[in-house]
């Protein structure tokens with residue numbers, strides 16, 4: 001796998017270009033700056049097969065429409081994100097494919113497995129590919145995403161425990177901020193260890 005990270009816009013969202021060895025690629029969370037993303041795609045000779053969204057907040061989706069116009073590729077999101085109120089999507093949420101728990105989407109030689117991780121939003125997902133975990137705004141290095149923008153703290157704590165229970169270690173690529181790895185978060189992330197009562 002080849003991985004390129006672009007940090008985009010005022011909210012400094014991490015947009016990931018993930019490709020196999022011959023350049024068949026996906027774009028994860030294109031939040032802003034479509035021309036910059038397209039330049040990166042061209043420079044690296046990538047053939048973009050799909051756009052994956054970890055959730056529907058505006059800072060993760062702002063470049064979707066111009067990219068679809070330029071690349072003619074499908075856009076995947078969890079169907080629950082369609083119920084986010086407009087002030088959280090700024091009307092920018094557009095998709096034509098849905099994915100949910102356990103779905104596997106193949107792109108070239110890469111397979112992405114969808115893990116439902118509600119909490120930041122009801123339809124937040126994480127994506128697993130090889131030993132990489134794309135965690136959106138669910139798991140951050142030493143922290144987790146906000147739950148007051150269409151989500152739930154109880155769901156978040158359950159989702160963090162679900163990620164901690166995955167087998168083995170993963171490099172974790174977050175929606176904002178630095179990369180981490182799952183073993184470090186299992187040891188040090190206070191939210192993973194927080195007790196919760198339903």
Ligand SMILES: [Zn+2]
Pocket residue numbers: 055057120137145
């Ligand atoms: Zn978000």
